[in-house]
Amino acid sequence: YTGLKNKTVTEGESVTLECHISGHPPPTVTWYREDYKIESSMDFQITFKAGLARLVIREAFAEDSGRFTCTATNKAGSVSTSSEEVTGEPIPPFFIRKPVQFGPAHFECRLTPIGDPTMVVEWLHDGKPLEAANRLRMINEFGYCSLDYGVAYSRDSGVITCRATNKYGTDHTSATLIVKDEKSLVEESQLPEGRRGLQRIEDYFHSFEIRY
Known part of the structure; x- marks a missing residue:
């Protein structure tokens, strides 16, 4: 069993915590931040393969700072290791x-x-x-x-x-x-054509001669 190492990262960066675990039967691995269990999600990706337990925090922020603990448990008992802090250093926007x-x-x-x-x-x-x-x-x-x-x-x-x-x-x-x-575009593109159409109608009626 190899322990976790402390991490200090810039806010917004990804951070990975990992430790090597062996045991028979294969242990169940659980991660905690302070006293709260961490569930695997898009923000916290948890894997345990080939004896390597890994927690990936997709984006670290100041509120993620704290003590992270990895606990391995099987029928023989349990063992834990902790990192002191994962600190998201504040940055300007x-x-x-x-x-x-x-x-x-x-x-x-x-x-x-x-x-x-x-x-x-x-x-x-x-x-x-x-x-x-x-x-x-x-x-x-x-x-x-x-x-x-x-x-x-x-x-x-x-x-x-x-x-x-x-x-x-x-x-x-x-x-x-x-x-x-839009108003100026309408005046330039549509109204002149409308006036020409009106003039053609007037010319058409004026061409008729009415006789009684």
């Missing part, structure tokens, strides 16, 4: 994917660290904060940030900025939104 425009007026970007309770995400138009309203929808979930315009007008054209701030710093990223004036 960082956009890992710049804003991308999808459709007429939908922007989205990716942000790290994920799960920071001090993180504040804002959307700005030409430097002025935007607020969620009937035609504006904003989402900030698990590092995914998006801004949707239900209806966009020409006055919405400008620089769209997503700004993230936590107690360790700030970061921002921007894209440009251009909304064409």
